[in-house]
Amino acid sequence: MTSSTAPSSSSSLTFPESTATPLRGGPALRWGVIGTGEIAGDFTDALHAHTDQRVVAVSSRTLDKAERFAASHGVATAVEGQEALVALAEVDVVYVATPHTSHVPDALLAIGAGKHVLIEKPFATTTEEADRLIAAARAAGVLAMEAMWTRYVPHSTVLARLLADGAIGDVRLATADVAWANDLSSGGRMADPSLGGGALLDIGVYAVWFAQFAIGRPVDVRATGTTRADGVDLEAAIALRTAEGRVGTAVTSLLTTSPGLGTISGSTGTVRMLEHLVFPASFEVSTAAGTATWRDPSVLRGRDGLAYEATALAAFVAEGRTDSPLHSLDDARSVTAVLEATRASLTVV
Numbered sequence: 001m002t003s004s005t006a007p008s009s010s011s012s013l014t015f016p017e018s019t020a021t022p023l024r025g026g027p028a029l030r031w032g033v034i035g036t037g038e039i040a041g042d043f044t045d046a047l048h049a050h051t052d053q054r055v056v057a058v059s060s061r062t063l064d065k066a067e068r069f070a071a072s073h074g075v076a077t078a079v080e081g082q083e084a085l086v087a088l089a090e091v092d093v094v095y096v097a098t099p100h101t102s103h104v105p106d107a108l109l110a111i112g113a114g115k116h117v118l119i120e121k122p123f124a125t126t127t128e129e130a131d132r133l134i135a136a137a138r139a140a141g142v143l144a145m146e147a148m149w150t151r152y153v154p155h156s157t158v159l160a161r162l163l164a165d166g167a168i169g170d171v172r173l174a175t176a177d178v179a180w181a182n183d184l185s186s187g188g189r190m191a192d193p194s195l196g197g198g199a200l201l202d203i204g205v206y207a208v209w210f211a212q213f214a215i216g217r218p219v220d221v222r223a224t225g226t227t228r229a230d231g232v233d234l235e236a237a238i239a240l241r242t243a244e245g246r247v248g249t250a251v252t253s254l255l256t257t258s259p260g261l262g263t264i265s266g267s268t269g270t271v272r273m274l275e276h277l278v279f280p281a282s283f284e285v286s287t288a289a290g291t292a293t294w295r296d297p298s299v300l301r302g303r304d305g306l307a308y309e310a311t312a313l314a315a316f317v318a319e320g321r322t323d324s325p326l327h328s329l330d331d332a333r334s335v336t337a338v339l340e341a342t343r344a345s346l347t348v349v
Contacts (some may be wrong), residue, residue, distance in 0.1 A: 004197060013285055013292045016161040018154040021311040023300075026320040028052040029312070032085045032115070034106050035097035036060045036069040039120060039303075043095060044073040046307040051299060053310050055095075065227055065231050073281035078227040086113035093313065095147070096120055100196025104129040107144065111136045116143040118313055121209075122201045123332040130333040137329070143317055145309075145324045148209055152309040153280040156213070158324075159264075159271065163214070167285060169268030172246055174214035176207040176262040176277060179253035186230070190254065191232055198233035200339050204252030207262075208280045208338045209327075211240055211248030214264040217334040217336050219243045227346040234349070236340050250338075280305040 022092035032049065033040050035057055040058070046051045057077040060066040079085050086094060086109050094110035096103055096119045104124050110117040117137070123146040124130035126177035134325040137144035139158050150156060163171060178201055212218065219239035225236030235253035251258070269287035274295075279302055284294035300307060316324060323329050 001175055001216045013167065013287065013289065015292070015294050016158055016165070019157045019161065020152065020308055021145045022316045023311050026052070026311060027314045028054065029092040029116075029314045030090055030316065031055045032057040032059070032091035032094045033075075033083055033086060033097060034059050034067050034082050034094060034110075034344060035120075037097060038187055040095070040097035041069065041073055041145040042096065042303040042308045043310070044075065045139075046300075046304050047310050048074055050304060051311050053307075053314060056090055057085055057088050066095055067349045082109050085307040086110045086115055091115060093118065093143075093317070095310075100125055100201050101194065104133050107133055108136055111142055111144065112141050114140065114142065116145075116313070116317055117345070118145050118147050118309070120147045121207050122146075122196075122336060122339065124336050125196050125201060127333060127337050132219040134329045134333060138322065141322055143198070143313065143322050143324075144329065145313055145316070145333075146329075147309055148205075148327045148332070148335075149306050149309040150206060150209065151213065151327040152312045153305045154308070155281050155283060155294065157326075158294055159283060160213075162268055162271070162285065163266075168264065168270060168287060171214055171264060171266045174211045174246075174248040174263065176249070177211040177258040178203045178207040178260050179251065179256055179258035180280060181221050182254040184254065190260040193231040198227070198231070198343075199252045199254045200233050200236060200342055203254075203278075203337060204233075204236060204238075204342075205249065205339060207250035207252050208238065210222050210242075210262045211238075211250045211333060212331070212338070214262075215243065215246035215248045216246070217331070218243045218338060221341040223342040223345040225342070225346045225349045227343070229348050231343075232348055233343055234344050238338065238344060240338065267326065278302075283318030 049066040071080040220241040275281035340345040
């Protein structure tokens with residue numbers, strides 16, 4: 001990876017090389033995908049276009065849907081039902097890309113079949129679900145990983161190194177906003193409480209993750225916002241505090257669209273995201289020595305960046321790991337706990 005500094009930079013800051021797992025040349029796994037929605041298609045296409053990983057099988061509730069997905073995305077095998085997919089000997093790892101409320105039962109099927117599993121965010125809808133999933137994965141000795149893909153893209157690996165090296169001193173504050181306006185009157189997944197519809201589980205999870213990534217796991221959560229009577233949350237503002245006294249805010253909404261930016265402030269400097277924090281992005285670091293910008297034109301853009309989490313998982317499996325060193329099971333549970341506490345704090349409108 002290369003990094004560049006903005007021409008107007010007056011900072012002496014040197015950026016570390018990205019530690020994102022190389023997209024090619026490493027261990028390759030054979031993937032099975034449960035679900036045939038948009039994210040499943042984007043994930044499959046990203047793997048096939050940019051990595052040595054291969055999706056070899058896909059399942060859906062109906063064979064017709066699975067076969068259409070397979071034909072569209074170059075997948076050899078289509079089967080009906082999750083049980084049929086996890087039973088396939090040629091599948092090494094299962095990517096769970098079903099609606100939120102199906103993540104845990106589908107992941108448990110894969111774990112029960114001895115498969116490694118990448119679970120689309122949110123990892124779970126409740127802490128009770130998260131605990132069951134974590135216990136099952138640890139008992140089975142397989143790698144279970146939340147698909148918090150933003151953690152595995154190059155800008156996050158560089159930023160993590162900078163924070164660990166004290167580039168902005170002692171981190172004290174983080175802010176994040178992730179909001180996309182939705183037409184909830186048209187129905188669909190985002191407006192369906194039975195599928196975990198609402199802002200928090202779908203997009204607010206990214207804002208909470210960013211704040212936690214910067215300040216650490218919170219021990220105190222305060223939140224306000226609104227939810228429909230059916231449980232579909234509309235908007236929320238969340239305040240977080242860690243045991244060390246670091247604080248963060250995470251804001252999300254389905255009623256408006258925000259820039260999707262984040263900031264991290266330390267005792268000697270500040271990081272400011274220059275592009276939407278969910279996707280591969282550039283960022284700016286400001287200290288008393290000046291301001292510098294990190295960007296890398298070779299980084300995959302948009303959802304092509306889903307490839308990074310897949311190659312990371314493959315590398316972890318090759319190393320014999322059963323937990324991600326970048327976004328652990330405990331990290332995923334912590335994010336789930338914040339979302340759960342927030343949903344309980346909202347006002348019904």
